[in-house]
Amino acid sequence: MDSITSPQPCPNTVSVRRNPPRRGRPTPMKAPIPSQLEELLPTTISDPPLPTVADQAPPSESLKVFLRIKPIVRTITAAACKQLGEATRSRAKNAWPQNPTAKKNSTKEKQPAKKIGSEICISVTDSHSVTISPPPSLVDSKKIKSEVYEGFSHVFASDSLQNEVYEKMVKPIVNDFLEGRSGMLAALGPSGSGKTHTVFGTPRERGMVPLALQHIFKQSKGRDCKFSRSFYLSIFEIYSERGKGEKICDLIPERVDSGLQSSSKRVQEVMVSNAPEAESLIACAMLKRATSMTNTNSQSSRSQCIINLHMKRGEVSNQPDDAVLTVVDLAGAEREKRTGNQGAKLLESNFINNTSMVFGLCLRALLEHQKNPKKPLQKHFQNSLLTKYLREYLEGKKRMSLILTVKPGEDDYLDTACLLRQASPYMKIKFNNIEDPSSSICNKRSIQSFSRIGQQKRMKPSAIDAQTEEPKTIGDGNLLLQEVQTNEASTMDKPDSIRSSSVKLSSNESLTRERSHIITQNFAKAIWRVLKQYKDKLVVAEREVESVGENLRNEMGRRIELENELEDLKSRCTCSKENTEQATLIKVEEAERVLESSPVDSPKSTEHVSEPICSVPEPKPCDSPKSAESVSEQICFVSEPTCNSPKTTGSISEQIQQDTDTLAQTNAAKCSPHQASESSSSHQESCINEAAEDQMPGTSVELGDEEAGCLDLKQDLVITQPADAEVEDTVDLKRNKPGHSMAEPSNPPQSHVKSRLASSFEDPKDEMGLDRRGKPTKPEKPKRRLLPASSSLLRDMTALAIDDELEKPKGVRGGKKSTVDDETKRTQGSISLLRLLQSNLRH
Template sequence: MDSNTSPPCPGIITVRRNPPRRARATPQMTPKSFDLPEISVFPNDDVLPPQKPSTSPENENLKVFLRIRPLSSSPIQAPRVRGKSAWPQNPAKKNVPAAGAKISKSKNSSTCVTVNDSQSVTLSTPVSWHESKRIKSETYGGFSHVFSSGSSQFQVYERMMKPLVEEFLGGKSGMLAALGPSGSGKTHTVFGTPRDPGMVPLALRHIFEDAEPHVKQPSRTFYMSIFEICSERGKAEKLFDLLSDGGEISMQQSSVKGLKEVPISNKEQAESLIAQATLKRATAMTNTNSQSSRSQCIINICDAPPKCKGVVNPKSNSAVLTIIDLAGAEREKRTGNQGARLHESNFINNTLMVFGLCLRSLLEHQKNRKKPLQKHFQSSMLTRYLRDYLEGKKRMSLILTAKPGEEDYLDTSYLLRQASPYMQIKYNEVEPSNIVPKKRHYQGSSIMDDSKLSPLSENLKRMRLVSEHTKQNDKNSAEERENITEDSSALGKLDVNSSVSLKSEFDRQVPSERSHIIMQNFAKVIWNVLKQYNSKLKVAEMEIESLKESIVNEKTKYWKIETQLNEFKANCTCCKVGNIKNDPEYCSSVSLVQPHIAEQQETFHSESSFLARVDQSDEDGLVLSTSCTQLCSENSDREAFSLTKPEHHSASEVDDGSKILSESSDAQSSSDARLDHSDERPTLGTSCTQPDANMSDRKLSTSLLNAEDHNTLEVEAVRKRSSESFDAQSLSEVRLDLSDEELTLGTSCSQLDCEKSDREISISLSKAEDHNASEIEAVRKIPSELFVSSSSTEDDKLDPLSPPKDASSTKIDNLVDPRDKIGVDISRKPPKPKRTLMPSSSMLSRDLSTFDLCDESEKSKGNRGTRKLSAHEPQRSNGSISLLHLLQCVDLPLWNVSSALQLQLANYR
């Protein structure tokens, strides 16, 4: 016991419920026996063509930025509605309140938004709400970046917009959308002012001036298109091209038809176009914003040349940078809109709602693939145009603008609650551009989207790469990249005339490429299935090996236990027999040793049933009944039981040992031995023994030792039978009644049915009473060949009329075969018996031995394993058998009975 453990407190009882279960040990696997070959990695190089490594990071989430505008102005008191005719207005004057508008300082300068760090903010309820409404503050985190109110436009651009521009210059499309309530700074962030330009001017400046040397291509020409989606009288949606002079444009599915693409080659040209579009954009004065945007404004910057009269210029690498200034969500109570403004508010809010539904559906679809991606994009022009983005097929970023004032708590809370889950959207499922349906390759009527031309260019690049790889395997990847660059430049140098043929080639290559990709994916699936089956097969093999080992272990344990059991049985029987005979203390115990059965041949069955019963009482003495013993074995050895019972310094011993050795036949043995011993009448009876064996040796020894008042009685019967190729049946019943007045020994029946058998029965009876001893020894030997013999054939040898050989003893020996021996021996032979039986007694015992006599107690036991007595037999007192009854049963001559009785009585006297 650990000495460190503190002794338990006597006043505390700890009851442990459900003690911790130890995990079942994992079965030891033996991988040594598994030689299954490992399935190699899928041969991508053989099945799949080498692909250009993707530069985009996998598992990239939708980037959501948050910008909090400064507290500078209060709501406009007198909103002024401006029609399109009022446009243009200098964006620089956007912050200037309209004439007549009363601008007052905010009554409460406290804010409801607190920036925790670069990625999280805390939204607190206004102080005025603490008494009546909730006071719980909410924290929103996970933003890509949070721009505080002091952040400048340049800082926002560097953090948010610059990566998109660089990707755009690298040939990747991107989209930025500003989302937030009205007056939160969306337009300010997107367009800015001449003094404080927004993301679009900065991006154009970046593209034309500040581009990095390796991507700076002064010769490249970019194209710009700006259009807006607004409501027409509050009912239908309508498109306006902000760069044209009134040209009609329309939306067909996801493309805008008739949109003017203005080429731009420098930043000044681009800024002028932006100013023009800003002046044309529909704005209106509301209570929240003096120049509130009333439409969704979309700016596209593309380096691909526009389609001119249906001719596609493949020079571009199909990158498009899209920046969207959404109209701000409005609440009627705050804006105070009425009439047309109210319809515009409904249109704006509905569009934003659809936009949010698309993103939410995309998020749910990515979380659970079983949920279909809802087609909310069909509900508005904006979402239809942004379908690829809203379905996760293209990357985009969101900039949430919020107002930090307490009066803006509801707007800000609604924005954060609605938009913060969008940051969980991932772009790892972005569809490859080459499987985009052909009809969607032309998203705009006058502009070629990157998704439309990218399949062709990517496929051509891949094909070139494969061809180069097969021709020159020794070239390194750097050379391949050079080839790719050369191919790209070569593609870029193609003129318009070659575009038609290239387009036809693309149309021809797409189906085969799709089928090839499908086959590749199918091969991957099959490969994975094979790998899974291989792993399962390994596991099964391991389990089989473990089960085999367990079976071997169990067999070993079984043989050990069986060997120990046999040894125990052998030792126990031998020791028991010896101890019983030699141990003087055994007189106070009753021991029963079951027969020991040893089987040495595995091809035969052995069945043994043994039942012993011992009844003991002061009056009835000892009753031993061995009802049935059956052996079914060709070759078996058997040694039976021994029984001892002392009573009043007397000892009785019954040894019944039988040994049966048989081959090619079954042996059945039934034995019933009964011993009644009392102060008055000790009785030993062996009722029935039936062996059935072709070749068997059997030795039965019954010994009775009775010492009463220094008297000893011992009966030993040994029977040995050997038979070959014939069945032997023997029914033997020996009954012995011994009392102070009468002594009866009977062997009722013995039947032998064997071709060759030896039988030896030795019965020895001795009684010593008052220092007197009696000895009866009978030796009977019956050789039998090819006939049935019974014990009755010995009658002539046991002639009751023959004189005794010795006056002091009676001994009958009948020896026919030296191997056979029947003898009744006295274990404790007195030196010389003082009293011997008269010849009449011998005759009587011989006669009685030919009849079947049974005690009444046997009837009550059902004559287990023995024959049944007739019902007309009179009932007897317990225990003994009277001589008269025996004589009645066997129908002996009366004179013989009387004379024998008289002689016996005279002898005892």
């Protein structure tokens, strides 16, 4: 036994300490001893021995990690057989509960016979540390060095017994459980390393569960009925059939007495009252557990087995209730090369390895989160059904202990080293938020309810399928499992509102949610106010746009009206111009015809009736014949034919008519009819010439001839008989007598008038820049416009100077003798009229 339990370290290896040993703080200075006590005490007080690393107990609030080394099977010699005897044979696989199939394979376990010493890869340094040494082959090839792992709660050597393990590892957990604190023990390790052996043991070497049951019922036996407690046992496994999802299987036989089980639960939770009864149930459950033979283990577990012992206290008791002791026997990690699994077994191996990996990831995430609280806790527990079930433990909210089982063989170096590297950091995990036993129930409920949300959202379909495929009852002892299954069912059956209403959040969570809700509400209100302000501004802007549009429409209407007025004015101007020109031409022609037809010596030819139409300066009342003459010579210019006033023009024309008649009678008495006729003709010519010169475009010029009766009284231009016949006029008139021998035509005044009119009146073609043939002509100088009567009078008044010059003696005017033509020009109507005016002024 000694040679087995204390293997010699491998030679030629270098030890590397991964976890340096914890040293106790130096003892502070000794306090002075009172003088009275010095006599009682020895003079020299030796310092208390420093606690060794082995004696140092790890912090109670840290995760307890134990290490157990499986005894190695060595060559059994005859001497050894004697020493080992029955004890060696009792370490066969599945010693407890006895598995008939294991007996067949037990002989195989004893067959390997190898050397001891060089084939051992792990050695116990002390009760809290071990040293692993690689095999020589790996040292030579990969230069791997020995490693020391420290800090274990306890290291159980290969010769350790089950009772020893229980006392140091499980008993503290059981004591806490009996005090109402839940706890868990999980066994980790490679396949065939002794997990199942440690947890369940054999009839001879009872494992942790039988020992715990024995301890629990022993403690509860002597209690008063007032403080009586009841225990409920449940066993189930999580497995994967051919790697297709995870399933939960209740391992409690269905034939159990119904009086002891809760029929309402899917996973049976059987009440147990004593240890043998509980052990019997466990033995039956182990027979039901999925196992298989591999190259590493004749009866390898293919599932994760969970055993729950739920303690319920009596109603009378005020002690905390509902503590749960959980023991987990994980399926061991496997290497394909070593197990030789293929097909369905290989798929099972993958599931097992995956679960072990997730379990380790959860613990590593918890450690990292505790090292750096700012780093959020990774939720690896969602990746497997086992970790979901053990979530509270994996998040550090409940106490748990780990038992690592390793094989010391040389061939197991890789598995052992891998496990130690992976699990040694777990020792640093702290349980900071352990719930108080008195409040364990409400906290557990709230946590379970809170975890329900994440489980509902993140539950794998495979897990849900597993539950639906295998409906089983869950006992009160399997609260977490019950939550998982009920949540899956509620996810499928209940709507979200019902599910959410059933969730009870913890106080912190509810406060956080309430705060976020208030913030969101205030933010929504602020956005609503901003949108409302924008809406008001939009309404105002729309109103402004409407008013501007209305103003624009009004302006457009006014513009259209103004354009219409402008077009009307243009059309009027054009029509009046054309009409005036046409009327002028017609009346000129008529005047010519009158001149041609009327006798020259007609005494009435001198009687010209003028009827100013508009803007006619009022003639002064004539008291004398001379004044009447001056009036009779007035020339009326009409600038705007449209401004006719019949009444005014009528009265004025009548007055002028009277004056003209009077003047004609006077002239008739003075002059002969012939002279008068000539004078009239010449005066007509002069007037026409004058009018033609002063005519404005669009003004009409008409000749008045009362005797002819063809002249309109309402004419624009009135030519009257000059009151005084001058000598020059007479001469001119004599020249124009019919039948008078002259070079000019017999009726020069007419032709002259005609020519002058033709030249003075604008031809429409000329206006358009065309000649009579329709060809474009050269631009001519603008015509003189016909000025109004006032303007003509002023001009005449200014012409008085000319008359003065005319009155001057001929010699004074430069000695030039004017020709007959010049005299004819000077005898134009304007000159004679001005002379009359001048004479009137002199009088």
